[in-house]
Amino acid sequence: MWKWLHSYADPQRAYNLSGTLLPWFATLAIAFIGVGSVWGLLFAPVDYQQGDSYRIIFIHVPAASMSMSAYMAMATSAFIGLVWQIKSADWAAAAIAPIGAVVTFIALITGAAWGKPMWGTWWVWDARLTSELVLLFLYLGVISLYASFEDKVLAARAAGILAIVGVINIPIIKYSVEWWNSLHQPATIKITEKSSMAPEMLYPLLINIFGFGLMIGAITLVRFRAEILARNGMRPWVRELAKAEGVK
Amino acid sequence: MQFDSLTDFLNMGGYAFYVWLSYGITVFSLATLIFFSVRQKRKILIEISKKMQREERLKANRSNQ
Amino acid sequence: MNKGISFTQAFYTLLKRDLQIAIRHKGDIFNPLLFFILVVTLFPLGIGPEPQVLSRVAPGIIWVAALLASMLSLERLFKADFVDGSLEQMLLSPQPLSLMVLAKVLAHWILTGVPLILVAPLLAVLLHLEDNSYGALMATLALGTPVLSLLGAIGVALTVGLRKGGVLLSLLILPLYIPVLIFATSAIDAAGLNLPYSGHLAIIGAMLVGSLILAPFAIGASLRVSTN
Secondary structure (H helix, E strand, O other), X not given: OOHHHXXXXXXXXXXXXXXXXXXXXXXXXXXXXXXXXXHHHHHOOOEOOOEXXXXXXXXXXXXXXXXXXXXXXXXXXXHHHHHHOOHHHHHHHHHHHHHHHHHHHHHHHHHHHHHXXXXXXXXXXXXXXXXXXXXXXXXXXXXXXXXXXXXXXXXXXXXXXXXXXXXXXXXXXXXXXXXOOOOOOOOOOXXXXXXXXXXXXXXXXXXXXXXXXXHHHXXXXXXXXXXXXXXXXXXXXXXXXXXXXXXX | OOOOOHHHHHHHHHOHHHHHHHHHHHHHHHXXXXXXXXXXXXXXXXXXXXXXXXXXXXXXXXXXO | OOXXXXXXHHHHHHHHHHHHHHHHOOHHHHHHHHHXXXXXXXXXXXXXXXXXXXHHHHHHHHHHHHHHHHXXXXXXXXXXXXXXXXXXXXXXXXXXXXXXXXXXXXXXXXXXXXXXXXXXXXXXXXXXXOOOHHHHHHHHHHHHHHHHHHHHHHHHHHHOOOOOHHXXXXXXXHHHHHHXXXXXXXXXXXXXOOOOOXXXXXXXXXXXXXXXXXXXXHHHHHHHHHOO
């Protein structure tokens, strides 16, 4: 049933497939983030409590939710790489890690910049902020573990194990809001209940969340392609490419 | 449109510093990430082609002897 | 096929071996303990000797010091075996690797975790811990330090083959320690306020059971990567 998938584990096919997917992801990401941000910054109504400062939400919430999704994506591909010994999955995990770290960093910084006018401080040791910081540490751990092995096959496996172990922290991040009460407001988007946000604010937010996901996909494809080339430097098809592009 | 003028928009109801700080940092860090990611591929290909040239030189030297 | 000794026998042999080696090098037991005591005594010097302040921060100080002591002592968990090749022998043996790993981690906990639990009340006296909190302190340490050993062993197993593993180890495992730290200290705080803390203990217990089941596999897999 899943046999058709296996052919895409072949590096060259994976490289070509990600090459054809890349422009779609890139254009859609630019379009979504463009529409969402312009809508959010210019047309969404002013929040009656927070004034215009709430407009940070249109990047803060997408970054925060995507930071966790990216970690899940990384851990999933690391798991696939470990269990079925598919090297392309390992490379994908290695490609996602730095992107996830940057997105987590954005979520932290924008959260701080939003917290200053609203709570009066840049940083609160609240559960969600803290677990976001922990998530950043987890990403950095995976990245530096991957970097410190000379043999990248081993590095991918070691980093994969660490990523899977770190997944234990994801539910803690997700449910920490319910475990601790603090200054941080409860989650704004609820899947089951009616959302507490006005639709004119919610739509640009959802568009931006989707756009961030597409953007992470696009950058992952770029890094994934580079990773494939770096790990397959001895293959003839890579050497063809290098000959075409690298010689000055 | 929620804002009457450009200055009004840039002022963000008094929260200009925080809003533009977070948007600025976001754009900057994403741009840096994308720049390095895109450059990575070229760098790797150049490295591989240099390695190929080195190998060819070695081969040429060996056949000369 | 003859598999040699039984699983239980292998487990106890390895446990006994590790304990014996550690007893011969007494520094392995005492150095982390001494580190724990020293770190705890440094805090009053840094913060100031007011009993109210100290009793407020005591749970956190004791637990953070315990985390650091456990991490420092972990570094040597697989190092000697990795260097002299007995680790590879363990990987090749017919007994399951996760069992052997569990024996090693248990030995490590007996050698570093248990002394730490025994010393903790003395340090709590120095820090003016609330009288009601002693039970919670002991209970959280008893449940929490095995989790620290198990989780830390994953990090050690991943970095044992690397030369500059030391700094990397703290980056890998300290984030994983955070949930234990949070629940342990909040349990001690709750006990100090005469509030029930069985819920916190139950969560730490759940972490212990979870890591007891899952960590040996992760440690085994990491060792296979490191000794490749």
